[in-house]
Amino acid sequence: MTFRLHLFKACTLATLGFSQAACAGGIVGAPESVLLKNADGQYNHWNGIGKLFYNGEPSCTASLLDTRNNDNKATGPAYLLTDGHCALRRYDPNPDATLKLSVTFNYFNDTLDSHKSYEIHKVNWTTFSNTDFAIVELATPLDTLLKDGITPLKLSTDAASIVGDILIVGAPHGLPEIGLRLATCTQQPTDAVLVQSGLIYPDTRKNNCQGIRAGSDGSPVLEPKTGKIAGMIFTSTYDAKPENLCFNGSPCNARANNQTHN
16 A cells, blocks of 8 residues: 655644644635734633743643533642643653643733743643543642632533634744734535654644734634633644655645545
């Protein structure tokens, strides 16, 4: 059996039980991402989408999970949802056991004086088996974050079936202004096995959202009507190079005998 490898054209990919890609850059029909301003509190429902930092250096995006019980009470730790490679620093050639990990919420461009940072206690669970995500525990309990005004996000119960309009809220870096950005676009199945850096993702989604850059990994893909998390960005073909085909930053799809593997 022979495989043909193809570079995704202008795509970003995301994952949560399934993997999803976002196709970024030059795609007709998707508007440019919007730098969010929240001085008046209009985006407080997204202030629980935060920026991860490693020893003070910006990294991926992460979301505070709503783990309140049926009585709407927070009785346990606070947990983040992000990409597995973000939590484990899988691409760091010299991992440091004393590395200080933290997350900053209310990460809007015009609320710099009211950013709220919390230390990460431990990585509870992570997987690279057909997907790429992690559950990370904060040192501060969820009840304290709620009292601090941080809003957690709920998970969708119907994520795998979502095709059509989506929202992506994340904190890319390398742009002129820092802060959360909102991208709106459409999502669809990739109908192929995604290959990247020796790992495979058999059930991916792709989208054509703009403004996906380094630091967008871990950004939640949201249902427009409910605001619930339906997936996460875990890679993009923004700035992908053919010579890096199938490695980090240049994901590809594999087809056998001209048939797509699902």
